Amino acid sequence: MEKVIINDVDFEVEEFEQRKSEDTQRMETAFIFSVVGKSNYNLYKGFFSEGKYQVTIPRLEQRFEATLSSNVTSYTDMLDEETKVTFSLTLSEINEGDEExxxxxxxxxxxxxxxxxxxxxxxxxxxxxxxxxxxxxxxxxxxxxxxxxxxxxxxxxxxxxxxxxx
The missing domain is CATH 1.10.287 (Helix Hairpins)
Incomplete structure (x- = not known):
């Protein structure tokens, strides 16, 4: 498990990967995390609709600003308070000049x-x-x-x- 901190919220993530995007040449950080329950699903769905994120990866001593470039959620059957929900996210690092x-x-x-x-x-x-x-x-x-x-x-x-x- 890898620890990723996003906007001061700690995430224990699986399948952590960093790569350079082929089309934008930006550093991308991809990972998966899971929560249980409809309430947590809605909480994190809202959390990842903010736009810009301050990301810290303690093990790699990295800190950067990023945007969400990919967000897929999945769960089986009906969504209730017992349902395991998996989030698969990719964050793209914001570089200088990105605003233009x-x-x-x-x-x-x-x-x-x-x-x-x-x-x-x-x-x-x-x-x-x-x-x-x-x-x-x-x-x-x-x-x-x-x-x-x-x-x-x-x-x-x-x-x-x-x-x-x-």
Whole structure:
């Protein structure tokens, strides 16, 4: 077991690994830890939605600031106070200059979002012109899918994917 301290909270973790990310060249720290119970699951799920973390790895005498780059939780059956929940996390070290890079990422996301909207509008116009779908059918389907999937997709984008084992 490895000890990792995140925002002054001690974690006894398994499968501890540090590696340099191939695409960003940032140091990544990956590990797994488990808790028992729905209350603890909710507590740590909230803890890992903060954004930036002060990380200390005593054995390696390391201290650095990081962001959460991957977060997967899993448990078997129904989530109750007896359920063992496993968190698998990857933290990416924040380097100097990352703030500017992050701004560029947001600009690129905004530009890509605009392009996707324009592509969907163009596709809708073609489908409508060919009589395949009406504007009302399209709007109705958007409302249906939004009502059904919005929260799930938002949570996946913001917090990472959760996996429930059957």
């Amino acid at each position: 890079e992050l701004q560029n990422v947001f600009i690129n996301i905004a530009q890509e979002s605009i392009m996707q909207i324009l592509r969907f509008r163009a596709l809708m116009e073609v489908l409508e012109a060919k009589g395949i779908i009406t504007s009302n059918e399209y709007d109705s389907k958007i409302t249906e899918v939004n009502d059904r999937d919005f929260e799930t997709v938002r949570n996946e984008l913001v917090k990472g994917y959760s996996v429930v084992e059957e």
